Amino acid sequence: MAKKSGTKTEPRIPLSRERILAAAISLADEAGIDALSMRRLAQELGVEAMSLYNHVANKDDLLDGIVETAATEFVVPSAGGDWKSEVRRSAISVHETLLRHPWASNLVTTQKPGPARLRRGDALLGTLRGAGFSSDLTYHAYHIIESYVVGYTQQILNYRSLDESKFEDVAASFLRGDFAEEYPHFTEHARQHMEPGREGGSAFELGLDLIVDGLERLRDGTAR
């Protein structure tokens, strides 16, 4: 214990909420959300688990933090432009962000929204109101849009995780046609999922357009 005085122990670059959240996100991205434990995260940061609690209230707060950080990537629709393209842009950005962070789509339905999500939600509502939607219809439109966006994304991620698990079981036998008599349509559906260009974003946008156009028709009172 001479006075090496800077080498004695490492100089201790301090933690911070930002560093922790960033590490948590990349850990969740790379190793999956289940690998995100306080101990493992601390280890990744070269620190002990309990030290994290100086910057984060508890694990739930940590989860709030990472989903909020991810939500920063959401495009906030602007009230000025064409409402349909603004709604589309924003919805697509949410979809793509959630695909980029596969752990996020479940947290979005669980954790309470922070500023980033609130800001986008408010802007989305405002865009609709500005486009002439009644207060009542805006309420419904908001839910319909959000339902579709996260529901669709979860569905894609679900299929994706199934076939990432190496087709071990169900997926493989479906493609093989083991259930072709019991579930003929589902078998075909599973095969369609495997077609090359199938998962290009256009599928998401097809449903999105269907919804946006439907909302416009509701707004205009066009009889069905």
Added chain:
Amino acid sequence: MAKKSGTKTEPRIPLSRERILAAAISLADEAGIDALSMRRLAQELGVEAMSLYNHVANKDDLLDGIVETAATEFVVPSAGGDWKSEVRRSAISVHETLLRHPWASNLVTTQKPGPARLRRGDALLGTLRGAGFSSDLTYHAYHIIESYVVGYTQQILNYRSLDESKFEDVAASFLRGDFAEEYPHFTEHARQHMEPGREGGSAFELGLDLIVDGLERLRDGTAR
């Protein structure tokens, strides 16, 4: 240890997968999915945790089991009748079932589907095909419908769990109007959520009809 021979220890009414799943479901319904641990479940059944493993492969299998059991309540659309009302009936039944078992909607996006869900999925696809939807359009329609159904349900459950937590925090201050300047539209939206008749199932059906009608238009090639 005389020959009481039936009272010595309790007669041991045996476990079974069904008894276990039923107990798991009612435990999850009443105490929440987080309370569903192997130990707690065993205790509820008057048994030790490890005994459950004689009837259930592991916890994941247990979860598979309860979501599959819940899925039994889904209405399977029949290919015979009017496709729109069949699709509606089935979608509504899924929505209501998931509301009845709040833990299920997250598991549905996580666990792999068992026979009950496959049967309904296959029938839904078959109903669409029978209604003249092309193979390609059926593929998209299926995803759009399912996305909306589970997305919408999760959203409702999310709001519900927020205000069940006694308005402790965010919800209360929103209704109080604390964020009326920052998030005016969201504040209004939150207030709309609290209006009495607002959560009647008709909101779900409004979006459902929008989607079903939109799909019909796509099928018929009606220019937007």
Added chain:
DNA sequence: CGGCGTAAGCGTACGGTGTAAGCCTACACG
């Protein structure tokens, strides 16, 4: 009726989780 094989429940133990409480160290400032 006696004996025994086996299915199934039990007990213990291990490595993991989140986090409460208290200690200790290194830095910033007077």
Added chain:
DNA sequence: CGTGTAGGCTTACACCGTACGCTTACGCCG
């Protein structure tokens, strides 16, 4: 240089899923 304190560390607790081995009670066969 001395000291207060922010923040990292250590220990400990209760709980989780589950592997492994013991024990019990039932059903069948002689």
